[in-house]
Amino acid sequence: MPRDESARTLVVGAGQAGISLVTALRELGDTRPVVLVGDEPEPPYERPPLSKSYLRGEHDRDSLVFHDTAWFADRGVELVTGDAVVAIARRASAGSATLASGRTVAFDRLALTTGAVNRALPVEGGDLAGVHTVRTLADADLLAPRLRAARAVVVVGGGFIGLEIAAGARALGAAVTVVEATGRLLGRSASPLLSDAVHDAHERRGTRILLATNPVRVLGDDGNVTGVELGDGTTVPADVVVVGIGAVPRTELAEQLGLLVEPGGIVVDGQARTSDGLTVAAGDCTIGPNPFARGLPGPVRLESVPHATDQARAAAATLAGHPTAYDRVPWFWSDQADLRLQMAGLPQGADQTVVRGDVAAERFSLLSYRDGLLIAVESVGAPADYLAVKRALEKGMTIPADAAADSSVPLKRLITRARDTDPS
């Protein structure tokens, strides 16, 4: 290993993308020293349970942590926790970062895996005790005991965070109201048919859903939340308010480095390279090309664990000197109490949707097509359908729309070459 302190790889951000990138570097045989800096006090840990089972007390903290300290030491990785890179500059392979603690880290290779921060509710009372958001373990530790004791919960935002927490709070016995600003749930990521099905499923479990409205004020008494006031003047009582209104990519360091940044994130290419051609970036902080985003103009921002992991692998390969294209099929999952959503591909831009299975029975799949070709699946309680479509997309294959609705035939038997059905 080089002794030169500056011949180090600096990875800024110790979330899913950061730990995946470091792991991939070592799997690729890259042995150069790495410094991995995270601003949270914990070593890298799994975030998905935080809005699900962790809130119900089904995990202890330690079980979420990916690796113990020996794992890092054995791999020549210095893990710095509870500290943040606050200033950074690089000129070709000579770079230097200053941490909040005052320490300086010299580096020759740099990866930004800085993630995103949750948006705060921009209204009066948004900072009262009892108003929560969930992104970090510390956030979940604050919310979990309050949620278990809550009688009435208002969830602001009908996205993934909001619906996962709403389902959990409902299962714990609270009266739950979801307040969503737009006309449908999961509007950023799901097809309208899935939005409707998820809406009905939550209502069947006793959750109240208010669409096309948003809080104008959070009400409190003696510093504690008592409810929210909506745009139409009505109030919804609550002893806990959970805010899940989206996340903003952390791009400050990329901006300091003069890298190309758009409102959606740090702009990367298909090999996770930023605009300087040297620095790589991966995960929630990035926006980039995706071959499966057929119906979306321009680069896309994907916010999911599979994306962070796969893009981080591409970033590691680029750093290690043998770039490979990041061209994995996007996939997602969301557990909303006993409802399991699985999605592969991106349904935006679909011009046809095939419904397969029984929507009311919560066992169905929605297959999205564009110009006659399969582009995505959204499944509820139908894992075999989800897997079949994911495999088809991975292989560049399709499933004919006219045959897909017949749920007596397994989808995997219908996979065919795209050109066999291409209308052109």
Ligand SMILES: NC(=O)c1ccc[n+]([C@@H]2O[C@H](COP(=O)([O-])OP(=O)(O)OC[C@H]3O[C@@H](n4cnc5c(N)ncnc54)[C@H](O)[C@@H]3O)[C@@H](O)[C@H]2O)c1
């Ligand atoms: N299963 C998963 O993949 C999963 C689970 C949890 C969180 N996450 C990620 O965590 C991040 C945050 O999740 P999220 O659910 O907050 O984001 P999101 O963007 O998925 O959903 C936010 C929702 O809030 C609504 N909204 C915005 N402002 C509002 C307002 N003032 N009042 C009411 N509604 C408002 C939006 O219309 C949108 O429906 C995202 O990156 C998300 O992808 C992913």
